[in-house]
Amino acid sequence: MTREIVVVSGKGGVGKTTVSASLAYYLHSEGYSIVASDADVDTPSLKLLLPIKRDVYREDIEISTKAVIDESKCTKCLKCLEYCSYGAIEVGLDGYPKVIRYMCEGCGVCKLVCPSGAVKLVKAKTGELVIAETKYGFPMVTAQLEVGEHNSGLLVGAVRNRASNLSEERSADFILTDGAPGIGCPVIAALVGASYTIIVVEPTPQSLQGALRVKGVADHFKVPSGAIINKSNISSYVNEVRRALRASGVDVLGEVPLDYEVLRAIAFRMPILEFNRNSRASRSLLVAFKNLMDVLP
């Protein structure tokens, strides 16, 4: 059975992609068959750290719906504006209602209340999905959300579907997913139904707060979680982080000290584990990954 591991953090920039890329590399080098996926469809960056050999598939994903108003039929009654729950309609200088495309959820209420049949719902591009072959041979599914879109959860769903199809075809052991920052739509879409989530945290109050918030989301959707404390030696606040994680029932899989080799690996666009397996960061990551294998359901 394929197990799905999702890497999240709540706060951005604490090391999700660094951990994800190295974990993908680790699982691959341990002989497992894997599919990598990037659920940060807003700013997908896993492809920057897992070298791509070639793109094998591209598709425009059109799962958003947007309202369009036909002004030749519109009577300017503005019922659409009155009923729109999302503030997606405003009155233009000419008195006609205008749809603010990026705010429109496509719920269709405007169409429902329009007495003159002037509103149409049309499919719109949510983003672009790409399946790539990594230089290691395993596939990676990524997507790029359109600027200003808000249906990132739907696009994450499309990424997960593809990843799941690929993993079935290949009887993969793991799907490894790099998650988005935050705790909202794309994170929930990535977490629901996953086997395990790794919460990356660094020793600052801001990161701890994000970690605990995303732990709340994981609990809400009953996904078991463990933490990796990244840049663990940058401050003594690490003691508070350990204490708070323990109090919330999060196992610490490992602690990774600040190591400039990680920055060099990023500059060379490689997982740190491949770039320098003897670096302090790599050795700590290996410990964390071995612990992960022990606790994975």
Added chain:
Amino acid sequence: MKSIIIAVTGGKGGAGKSTIAVNLAVELANEMRVLLIDADVDNPNDSTLLGVKTIKVSDITSFAPEIDQFKCIRCGSCVKVCPEHALVMRSGNPPIVFVDRCSGCRACYIVCEAGAISDRGKILGEIFEAETEGLKLIGAKIRIGEARSPIVVKQLMNYVDGIIDGFEIAIIDTAPGIQNTVIQALMKSKYALVVTEPTPLGLYTLKLMTRALEKLVLPRSLIINRSNIPSSIKSEVESYAKNFGFEEIFEVPYDESFIAASIEGRPAVKAYPLAAGSKAIRGIAEFIKQFFNEV
């Protein structure tokens, strides 16, 4: 009275948006009436960087249906119209509402001919505020397990519209990325300060952000945070910014006192005014004051 909004944004998470927004706001508050808006509603951090306790101003709510079993005629129109499939009906029974799925669009309420649907409401999050360091902080946070950050930001921005006249300048600290909540914040802004880090990850997200700013036709400057880290690709980032319409390029060097300040909950410009990072922030504040005077 003019009041202008400056966005501190940047695409990549953890590049230093909140640190720079907070310190910039504190620095500007020496001379101006400043509103700091924390619009990263998934993970609002500004209050912890300021070391201030916030108080709740109001709940952020949306519509959610309540079905009156006695009035319901089991026609199924609400189930058919619901775009989120949040209503399910088994034969002969009134529909069951899955509130977690409901997007609050009211379609069910509108189509119900029996008048059986009323609004029980659903809390999506809350708006909070605080006053400290001579400025006012306003922000919102989404409830855990709730997905609709765009609606939370929309209601936050509506609230801001009501109070902004009392301030000369507002600094809005956006979420990472270029998705809806970020664009909402940018649409309200007169100028964008884009924070990035000099790494391939930083440059990549800078390019995505630039695409968004070009669409919005928003004037912008770049802040390269931790500009002096090892393996920096600063010159590559700089030449990109010069080619893509960034007016100024500021550098904020990596500075351990900024980490100390974030843990102590004191803005670095106040706690460590002599630190290299604080000096850099003062330079950016001067630029913003000049921009304000020219607008």
